[in-house]
Amino acid sequence: xxxxxxxxxxxxxxxxxxxxxxxxxxxxxxxxxxxxxxxxxxxxxxxxxxxxxxxxxxxxxxxxxxxxxxxxxxxxxxxxxxxxxxxxxxxxxxxxxxxxxxxxxxxxxxxxxxxxxxxxxxxxxxxxxxxxxxxxxxxxxxxxxxxxxxxxxxxxxxxxxxxxxxxxxxxxxxxxxxxxxxxxxxxxxxxxxxxxxxxxxxxxxxxxxxxxxxxxxxxxxxxxxxxxxxxxxxxxxxxxxxxxxxxxxxxxxxxxxxxxxxxxxxxxxxxxxxxxxxxxxxxxxxxxxxx
Numbered sequence: 001x002x003x004x005x006x007x008x009x010x011x012x013x014x015x016x017x018x019x020x021x022x023x024x025x026x027x028x029x030x031x032x033x034x035x036x037x038x039x040x041x042x043x044x045x046x047x048x049x050x051x052x053x054x055x056x057x058x059x060x061x062x063x064x065x066x067x068x069x070x071x072x073x074x075x076x077x078x079x080x081x082x083x084x085x086x087x088x089x090x091x092x093x094x095x096x097x098x099x100x101x102x103x104x105x106x107x108x109x110x111x112x113x114x115x116x117x118x119x120x121x122x123x124x125x126x127x128x129x130x131x132x133x134x135x136x137x138x139x140x141x142x143x144x145x146x147x148x149x150x151x152x153x154x155x156x157x158x159x160x161x162x163x164x165x166x167x168x169x170x171x172x173x174x175x176x177x178x179x180x181x182x183x184x185x186x187x188x189x190x191x192x193x194x195x196x197x198x199x200x201x202x203x204x205x206x207x208x209x210x211x212x213x214x215x216x217x218x219x220x221x222x223x224x225x226x227x228x229x230x231x232x233x234x235x236x237x238x239x240x241x242x243x244x245x246x247x248x249x250x251x252x253x254x255x256x257x258x259x260x261x262x263x264x265x266x267x268x269x270x271x272x273x274x275x276x277x278x279x280x281x282x283x284x285x286x287x288x289x290x291x
Contacts, residue, residue, distance in 0.1 A: 041237075048273075049234060049237055052230045052231075052233045052234050052275070052276055053230075055226070055230055055280065055283060056227045059223060059226075059287065060223070062287060063218040063220065063286070063287070066217045066218040067218050068216070069216055069217070070214040071092065071214065071215065072090050072208060072213065072215065073215050073290050074090070074092075074094060074099070074200070074204065075095065075099070077092050077095075077099070078092055078216070078217055078290050079091055079094075079099060080092055081214060086104065087102050087104055088102075088103045089101070089103075090208075094113065097113060097114040098112070098114060098115075099111070099112070099113045099114075100112045100113075101200075101208065103208060103209055106122075107123040107124050108121070108122055109121040109122075109123060109200075109205060109209060113198045114198075116198070118198065118199050118200070119147060120147075120148070121145060121146065121147050121152075121205055122144075122145070122146045123145050123205055123206060123208075123209040125141060125142060126142045126143060126144045126154070127142040129142035129143060129144055129154045129155055129156065129168055130142040131155060131156055131166055131168055134170045136156065136158065136164070139158055140156025140158055141156065141158070141159075141210070142155075142156060143206060145202050145205055145206065152202055153167065153202045154167065155169075159206070159207055159210075163203040163207065165202065165203065173202075215290050216291065217288060217290055217291075218286060218287060218291070219285075219286040219291050220291075221286075222282050222283070222285055223282075223283065226279045226280075226281075226286065227279070229282060230275070230276075233271075233272055233275030233279065236268070236272060236275065237272055
């Protein structure tokens with residue numbers, strides 16, 4: 001008997017008594033049963049099932065590759081790290097244009113952006129630069145940042161995720177840039193036009209040389225969230241009728257006799273599409289996230 005026949009028993013033993021059981025025949029019947037059930041699923045649901053099952057596998061491989069590509073975050077982009085001789089390079093694209101930082105062991109930094117060169121900058125530790133009378137003197141690292149012969153910053157630096165800068169006189173230095181851009185021009189907090197420059201800030205150069213924080217693309221928490229959404233979508237497709245009648249069991253006496261309305265069928269399809277689209281968006285957002 002075929003799959004669905006009342007006398008069909010997948011675990012039945014075939015052959016005369018006393019002879020080995022023909023397990024191959026049983027496996028063939030099981031395979032035929034699975035294929036028969038698969039073909040019975042409408043094409044729309046089959047396409048969604050394939051997508052929902054393939055996405056976790058595909059993005060797992062992609063996340064694995066991305067997690068091994070380390071670099072530093074700059075300008076909302078990830079500059080990938082590589083080594084050439086004794087020089088460490090961080091290269092990528094910022095605002096769609098090529099950007100490369102070259103860091104030497106002696107603290108020398110050059111920056112190339114869209115064909116323009118900036119620097120060289122010199123970043124060195126100098127314990128004598130720490131303001132001794134400051135309340136944070138015990139936790140500050142004395143540093144000096146120069147551009148050629150020009151001193152850009154000299155004082156104490158604390159790297160706690162957000163750089164804290166205290167100059168040599170004990171005055172705090174803001175590590176934030178309160179500016180905005182429009183039409184290719186830069187404007188300050190008062191709305192006045194400023195001289196636009198792609199030069200890196202002191203608060204970026206210091207950790208780049210002294211304590212680079214390597215990051216990568218691929219937020220694993222978003223991957224698992226999207227995978228859970230994909231699993232919900234798969235279960236809701238495979239067990240749509242069972243879930244429908246299970247829910248009705250709390251409302252009516254004989255849920256097995258109920259038939260879904262057109263509105264119920266529309267809601268199912270909409271839910272499946274939302275699960276599939278939500279999972280895809282979750283995977284893609286996770287892929288482009290820098291962590």
